[in-house]
Amino acid sequence: MKMIALHGDFKEDWNRMFIHLANLFFEETHVCKAGETGDLVLRFEERNDEGQLTVEGTLTAEGNTYQASFMETAEDGTEKERNRQWKRLYSHVFLELLENCTGMTQEWGILTGIRPTKLYHKYRQQGMEPDEVKQLLMTKHRVSRRKADLLETIADIQLTAVPDLYQLQNEVSIYIGIPFCPTKCAYCTFPAYAIHRKNGRVETFLDGLHEEIRQLGEWLQDRGIRVTTIYFGGGTPTSIEAEEMDALYEVMAQSFPFMEHVREVTVEAGRPDTITPVKIDVLKKWGIDRISVNPQSYTDETLKAIGRHHTVQETIDKFKLSRSMGMRNINMDLIIGLPNEGLDEFRHSLAETEKLQPESLTIHTLSFKRASEMTRNKKKYEVADRPTAEQMMKLGEEWTQENGYVPYYLYRQKNILGNLENVGYSKPGEESIYNIMIMEEVQPIIGIGCGASSKFRDPETGRITQYHNPKDPAAYILSYQESIEKKLALLDEIFPETILK
Numbered sequence: 001m002k003m004i005a006l007h008g009d010f011k012e013d014w015n016r017m018f019i020h021l022a023n024l025f026f027e028e029t030h031v032c033k034a035g036e037t038g039d040l041v042l043r044f045e046e047r048n049d050e051g052q053l054t055v056e057g058t059l060t061a062e063g064n065t066y067q068a069s070f071m072e073t074a075e076d077g078t079e080k081e082r083n084r085q086w087k088r089l090y091s092h093v094f095l096e097l098l099e100n101c102t103g104m105t106q107e108w109g110i111l112t113g114i115r116p117t118k119l120y121h122k123y124r125q126q127g128m129e130p131d132e133v134k135q136l137l138m139t140k141h142r143v144s145r146r147k148a149d150l151l152e153t154i155a156d157i158q159l160t161a162v163p164d165l166y167q168l169q170n171e172v173s174i175y176i177g178i179p180f181c182p183t184k185c186a187y188c189t190f191p192a193y194a195i196h197r198k199n200g201r202v203e204t205f206l207d208g209l210h211e212e213i214r215q216l217g218e219w220l221q222d223r224g225i226r227v228t229t230i231y232f233g234g235g236t237p238t239s240i241e242a243e244e245m246d247a248l249y250e251v252m253a254q255s256f257p258f259m260e261h262v263r264e265v266t267v268e269a270g271r272p273d274t275i276t277p278v279k280i281d282v283l284k285k286w287g288i289d290r291i292s293v294n295p296q297s298y299t300d301e302t303l304k305a306i307g308r309h310h311t312v313q314e315t316i317d318k319f320k321l322s323r324s325m326g327m328r329n330i331n332m333d334l335i336i337g338l339p340n341e342g343l344d345e346f347r348h349s350l351a352e353t354e355k356l357q358p359e360s361l362t363i364h365t366l367s368f369k370r371a372s373e374m375t376r377n378k379k380k381y382e383v384a385d386r387p388t389a390e391q392m393m394k395l396g397e398e399w400t401q402e403n404g405y406v407p408y409y410l411y412r413q414k415n416i417l418g419n420l421e422n423v424g425y426s427k428p429g430e431e432s433i434y435n436i437m438i439m440e441e442v443q444p445i446i447g448i449g450c451g452a453s454s455k456f457r458d459p460e461t462g463r464i465t466q467y468h469n470p471k472d473p474a475a476y477i478l479s480y481q482e483s484i485e486k487k488l489a490l491l492d493e494i495f496p497e498t499i500l501k
């Protein structure tokens with residue numbers, strides 16, 4: 001743990017910003033309280049010379065002193081916007097000091113948000129040309145050229161896949177959360193409860209889920225609002241019985257308006273141990289042909305270590321089964337940095353993926369989420385160091401390029417190994433539209449079921465109000481009616497009028 005001694009009086013949100021940036025370099029940092037000694041001693045000075053803003057900083061660590069400064073013309077704007085500019089200038093200087101002190105470079109610069117592509121689109125929607133946007137990302141946010149190029153590539157691919165991306169604010173996408181899995185994986189913080197059917201919880205949950213779909217569907221029908229995409233996630237949506245899946249998709253088809261205009265319905269069949277020929281038949285019956293079959297790794301010991309309780313062979317078999325039964329758009333997920341995995345294991349995972357050629361491949365980087373078993377028992381799990389994780393990511397980039405995949409969405413997470421990112425790749429034309437919708441936040445997302453988050457995006461202002469359904473099925477069963485009412489009220493606020501007559 002590193003202690004930061006800050007000279008000056010900074011507000012709480014500024015302290016958080018310093019900690020956030022320092023955490024990109026060190027495992028854990030805290031700002032010193034009065035009387036504590038700092039490992040990193042920081043001093044800043046700021047000046048405004050007739051609209052030229054300058055911040056100068058000095059960092060002392062382990063007897064060495066580093067200096068950095070940054071200057072920018074003051075932007076016009078409100079008090080709040082001016083404060084934001086100062087904050088950005090301080091971030092620049094602090095990041096440079098930390099880079100000089102540690103010898104590490106942060107390719108995402110001072111961008112700490114989850115969705116850098118959303119920022120890229122924002123600038124494009126303001127009328128800037130791609131080159132201008134890139135320049136701005138590099139100068140204003142210290143993003144490396146490589147990452148700025150990546151953002152440009154992804155945004156272009158998204159606009160090819162969804163040419164009306166900037167005009168979908170009057171439609172919605174739907175997320176349906178099914179919170180059951182055969183067993184719980186060690187890195188997981190999703191709502192995923194080991195499925196056992198004795199207490200009738202699954203059935204009662206599904207009753208509530210049907211009701212939520214019906215009532216929200218009715219509201220969409222009344223307002224004439226189209227659904228762009230539907231995504232079944234969880235948990236593992238294929239962990240319920242085939243008849244239950246059938247009944248669920250029937251409710252979906254009866255409830256949502258203009259089903260013929262829905263561009264994509266995805267069902268995460270993440271855990272191969274839940275896929276059966278009968279379930280694939282049900283998916284096909286309802287026209288669902290985009291699924292995920294997630295290996296995470298092609299090393300059996302790793303699967304065992306993370307508690308997945310299925311074998312590599314089962315992943316391969318279930319992929320082939322899905323393919324032979326007509327599933328024509330299959331996604332697979334791999335994770336960089338799983339316990340005891342290095343370059344060799346990841347290379348092996350890519351080689352196995354090459355034999356299967358899924359339509360899309362999402363490469364995640366392990367993140368230590370606070371509530372996961374892996375984070376609670378961090379010592380038990382040996383994971384790759386930062387340079388190895390970076391090399392694995394690079395390997396993934398090269399492999400996808402050689403195999404005809406393009407990057408089409410990206411997001412970052414807190415506490416992610418090596419401050420890397422998660423990137424979704426696909427064969428051109430096979431991008432998941434739902435993933436683009438959720439990342440770029442261009443329209444409301446209605447979350448239904450356990451742990452489902454809704455984002456009510458106002459079509460006029462772009463402001464987002466969130467609503468979270470309970471994660472636990474027991475709580476969900478007791479409160480789903482209340483959740484429906486709250487969501488309908490929020491929908492009424494953003495869509496007071498009928499959209500399509």
Ligand code: SF4
Binds near residue numbers: 180234235
């Ligand atoms: S399969 Fe997915 S949702 Fe289920 S426990 Fe594992 S990581 Fe969590």
